[in-house]
Amino acid sequence: MNKRDLKKFRNLLLRERERIINGVERLQKDTLYQPASDNSSSDLTNYAEVGTDNFDREVALRLASNEADLLYEIDEALKRIDNGTYGICEGSGQPIPKKRLEVFPAARYTIEYQEQLEKEGRL
Numbered sequence: 001m002n003k004r005d006l007k008k009f010r011n012l013l014l015r016e017r018e019r020i021i022n023g024v025e026r027l028q029k030d031t032l033y034q035p036a037s038d039n040s041s042s043d044l045t046n047y048a049e050v051g052t053d054n055f056d057r058e059v060a061l062r063l064a065s066n067e068a069d070l071l072y073e074i075d076e077a078l079k080r081i082d083n084g085t086y087g088i089c090e091g092s093g094q095p096i097p098k099k100r101l102e103v104f105p106a107a108r109y110t111i112e113y114q115e116q117l118e119k120e121g122r123l
Contacts, residue, residue: 009081009105014078016070017074020067027067089109091109096109
């Protein structure tokens, strides 16, 4: 992969990284760090609100966890750019097609190798 392509993919990864970080910060501000509902009242409406708040927090935590996983993959892809292995399948050693990297710049594997890993239950 030439320097121009590497710069393009680095920029894609950095923009995606920034988007994710901003999204997680908004999620934390809007959901995770909101005060819990006051449960001093014992009516059914209050219980429903507490349940909804808890559900919203669980969903937010799952989303934050997924985003953390994606951030890890992006950081690893940036390391591969730095060490010269970006765009090379970690399993087969074959080049990862640029179209795949344009859709998912943090890809570690070719589609064929990833499908093989999924069939074997190793992913």
